[in-house]
Amino acid sequence: MKQVLTIAGSDSGGGAGIQADLKTMTAFGVYGASVITAVTAQNTLGVQGFETVSIDLVAKQLDSVLSDLKFSALKTGMLATSEIIEVVVDKIKEYQVDNLVVDPVMVASSGDILLAEEAITTIKEELIPIAKVITPNLNEAKVLTGRGIEEEVSLEILASELHKLGCEYVLVKGGHQSGEIARDLLYDGVDFIEFSAERIDTKDTHGTGCTLSSAIASNLALEYEIKEAIQRSKKYITEAIKAGCKVGQGNNPVNHFADRKNSIGDFSSSSLKLNST
Numbered sequence: 324m325k326q327v328l329t330i331a332g333s334d335s336g337g338g339a340g341i342q343a344d345l346k347t348m349t350a351f352g353v354y355g356a357s358v359i360t361a362v363t364a365q366n367t368l369g370v371q372g373f374e375t376v377s378i379d380l381v382a383k384q385l386d387s388v389l390s391d392l393k394f395s396a397l398k399t400g401m402l403a404t405s406e407i408i409e410v411v412v413d414k415i416k417e418y419q420v421d422n423l424v425v426d427p428v429m430v431a432s433s434g435d436i437l438l439a440e441e442a443i444t445t446i447k448e449e450l451i452p453i454a455k456v457i458t459p460n461l462n463e464a465k466v467l468t469g470r471g472i473e474e475e476v477s478l479e480i481l482a483s484e485l486h487k488l489g490c491e492y493v494l495v496k497g498g499h500q501s502g503e504i505a506r507d508l509l510y511d512g513v514d515f516i517e518f519s520a521e522r523i524d525t526k527d528t529h530g531t532g533c534t535l536s537s538a539i540a541s542n543l544a545l546e547y548e549i550k551e552a553i554q555r556s557k558k559y560i561t562e563a564i565k566a567g568c569k570v571g572q573g574n575n576p577v578n579h580f581a582d583r584k585n586s587i588g589d590f591s592s593s594s595l596k597l598n599s600t
């Protein structure tokens with residue numbers, strides 16, 4: 324079984340972060356392991372608080388999994404501080420893991436800040452250059468290119484400027500744009516490739532970014548080339564948003580059972596032989 328690692332924060336509400344990542348990996352049939360960088364107290368209404376995990380314990384988690392399991396891909400999500408980014412970069416280099424998907428998480432969908440401001444430079448200078456693909460949303464792409472959030476700029480310009488930071492591919496997500504189409508743009512340094520799907524009219528998009536980046540990492544691990552990996556992930560996220568998961572009172576998460584017949588799978592008695600005593 325292919326193995327994929329997520330290095331990210333925990334979302335107690337289960338909709339984003341590590342929890343979304345592991346659910347997505349399971350849905351794609353890969354084995355998911357996790358290194359937790361921060362623990363958030365979070366639900367569908369927002370982030371009520373968070374604490375980062377000590378650098379020592381982040382390093383220990385990385386050594387534990389990287390020295391034992393064999394990862395075909397990994398993704399990073401919430402990294403919170405420069406110090407955490409630095410230890411993550413060191414360990415990825417030390418253990419030479421390929422297929423790094425960087426989701427440069429800065430702010431939760433609720434608007435709560437998840438990354439220290441000074442860490443933006445560390446992401447740009449140390450993490451992005453070792454990434455196969457980075458997956459910023461519109462605002463993250465603007466921040467990473469030194470722009471203000473209000474500035475009008477095309478996905479094309481953002482993608483080409485970000486590519487200069489040294490990653491192999493840039494996928495700028497247009498989820499937060501308006502219009503009938505949810506359009507994401509991939510740039511490889513030469514060509515732009517569009518991934519478009521119908522925009523679903525919903526506020527329940529908690530965890531969309533985490534889910535998309537984990538789906539891409541899973542599909543890279545399954546040896547799909549980048550365009551196919553993104554195409555499959557875009558289909559997954561679109562269906563997962565459409566199906567939704569009405570679990571809380573705020574912005575609800577996506578549904579990882581979207582393409583299953585029912586939400587508990589086939590555990591009917593006819594498919595199981597039970598020994599009664």
Ligand SMILES: Nc1ncnc2c1ncn2[C@@H]1O[C@H](COP(=O)(O)OP(=O)(O)OP(=O)(O)O)[C@@H](O)[C@H]1O
Nearest residue numbers: 432460496497498499505521522523530531532533
């Ligand atoms: N309402 C929507 N309908 C269809 N697709 C959407 C919608 N909102 C987001 N997407 C898609 O979901 C994926 C994630 O994009 P988005 O821009 O929401 O990421 P994000 O802001 O990083 O997510 P998060 O809110 O988890 O931080 C993209 O493929 C985007 O096009």
Ligand SMILES: Cc1ncc(CO)c(N)n1
Nearest residue numbers: 332333334339340401431
């Ligand atoms: C832990 C965590 N990571 C990422 C996001 C971005 O959606 C979030 N809300 N929470």
